[in-house]
Amino acid sequence: MYQAPRGTADLLPDVQPYWSFVRSQAESVARSFGYGRIDTPIFEDTGLFLRTVGEETDIVQKEMYSFKDRGDQNLTLRPEGTAPVCRAYLEQGMRNLAQPVRLFYTCPMFRYDRPQAGRYRQFHQFGVEAIGDGDAAVDVEVIQLAMTMLGSLGLSDLTLVLNSIGDATDRPAYLNALRDYFSPHLDKLGADDRRRFDTNPLRLLDSKDPAVQPLLENAPRSVDHLGGPAQEHWEQLKAYLNDVGVHYEEDHRLVRGLDYYTRTVFEIHPKVEGAQSAICAGGRYDGLIEQLGGPSTPGIGFAAGIERMILNLQRQNIEPPPDRPAPVVVAYRGDSAKSRGLQLAAVLRSEGLTVILAPERSLKAQMRYASSVGASQVLILGEAELAKDVVTLRDMAAGEQHEVPIADAGRHIVGT
RNA sequence: GUGGGCGUGGUCAAGUGGUUAAGACGCCAGGUUGUGGCCCUGGAGAUCGAGGGUUCAAACCCCUCCGCCCACCCCA
The missing domain is CATH 3.30.930.10 (Bira Bifunctional Protein; Domain 2)
Incomplete structure (x- = not known):
């Protein structure tokens, strides 16, 4: 792997x-x-x-x-x-x-x-x-x-x-001041700090070595140079x-x-x-x-x-705002409803909604799916709806549903 | 580059030499025929990080490597 x-x-x-x-x-x-x-x-x-x-x-x-x-x-x-x-x-x-x-x-x-x-x-x-x-x-x-x-x-x-x-x-004058200050204490410096003394004395100032901490107290300050x-x-x-x-x-x-x-x-x-x-x-x-x-x-x-x-x-337990709206899930029963659902999903997306077509499973499983992807609303299409040219709009949080004409389903969807 | 801790299904995690490697979460299916969140049942999913070694036998012991976490160094 x-x-x-x-x-x-x-x-x-x-x-x-x-x-x-x-x-x-x-x-x-x-x-x-x-x-x-x-x-x-x-x-x-x-x-x-x-x-x-x-x-x-x-x-x-x-x-x-x-x-x-x-x-x-x-x-x-x-x-x-x-x-x-x-x-x-x-x-x-x-x-x-x-x-x-x-x-x-x-x-x-x-x-x-x-x-x-x-x-x-x-x-x-x-x-x-x-x-x-x-x-x-x-x-x-x-x-x-x-x-x-x-x-x-x-x-x-x-x-x-x-x-x-x-x-x-x-810089040169300050580096000299630093070297002058540290040179009597070279024996107290570790290997890393010895190297810094030669290559870049500035960095001695943020040494974490406990042994050199007391030295830093009175080290020359850049702001004084x-x-x-x-x-x-x-x-x-x-x-x-x-x-x-x-x-x-x-x-x-x-x-x-x-x-x-x-x-x-x-x-x-x-x-x-x-x-x-x-x-x-x-x-x-x-x-x-x-x-x-x-x-x-x-x-x-x-x-x-x-x-x-x-x-x-x-x-600090700060939650960012969600980066995508809760989706609308289109559920369906039967092949013709599936095809109609595919069309409906496309129309709703073109109206600016976030729409997911449910996977082909039992209606129960489709609802479970909708729930687990956090759908706020589900549109259900079945034989009954197709016959009347409507779609059942279910509000997941409220647990309530009603039929609306397919043609203006988008207008009935709220809050996503 | 240095030091310490750790690596078991997607995630968390039991198991320290001996039959088919627990469990939980998650995932999928079902709980009667068109409906979620709780609950119940079932299912799929692991070459136990990799390679080598010891042993009749290793997830478990040894070695090497890789990776993850933490600290140092350094830096955002």
Whole structure:
């Protein structure tokens, strides 16, 4: 027997209401902020991710689904959404549109990770990108969009954590400060953290090693090493957030695992403790477009994990609205009634109703079937009805039925 | 990549070496001839995750692999 590949899932109709709920809420909130949908290819040139996400990151080092196609092209199944959108921004000349360009997407992502709660190899993200305007008001807009979107799902008890990791020009001084701080304590660092000390000292800040926790208390803060413009941006952002009443917590240890972030970084997670708690995360990436060979262009965005949003809906016992109406079942007795039922079903569907023709079984079994598929009403056609050119309309919940002319059966069906 | 737990019909689940592998839910049929949801009866459906080994004999013991769950790493 074949099984779905590790870390992938079959989404059967019974879970689809969650998916359509999340997608439609996210999409309508994004549109209300003036964002338009973009779809980019599921695979891209491998170099796009190497260059932007960062050669030293875990995503690139060990999580990419990369392959060569028959033409020897190095391709990679998209592990994240920002780089492809920026590539499209450049390639499609979107800098000639009104700036900032506001885009959103919902699509599958692929990372070769070990699956666990809320983590899959094929997973789905809803994300937005606002490209072409570095103003802190745009940061606020994007954060507001994220909070509004999660709120529209009914998720409560969310925490927004915020930090600024400065511009590329501020980075070297800060990294030196971090190295200076940690170097007397190298003996206390585990192997992973030693490696980080050399390759990416920023990541020492979110080390989970209990031995280094006390060290983190007094570690240098990125916000104390911001250059003038980044400093101003950071203060402006916080002021705007206060103005619009968005609550946040500053977290000086918040850094991100992708190299392209500058200035603002943020995460949103449920207050309940747990692994993989971030359901939404993002930040500013003012150097990314330039890195891709374009003109210096600021940008900011976030991505939210659809599976994680659904997980939290379920944890908070939030039921999504049904994604399809209760069907009307057409039951019948006899061959000519069956044929007439087939015609009737087609007519009713063309009138916009959801109609299922019962399977050919005893009438009793057809009724049982109607009941188990949740039919609100059943239309019964038999010899008696055919003779009079009527159909028996049974209301399943009320348990009552009456005859109506076949020709306007549709008008008598209610509430589906 | 690391550590722990686990894999028995579609789902849940009993069964820890020995005749035809319980049960429940679900599915199908029937309970008199044209009617559901409760109830009753019957039926279908399992190479006991896969492969190898030990044994006269294995779902049950051993090995390998695969997968699932949880945590770490990392991330949405």
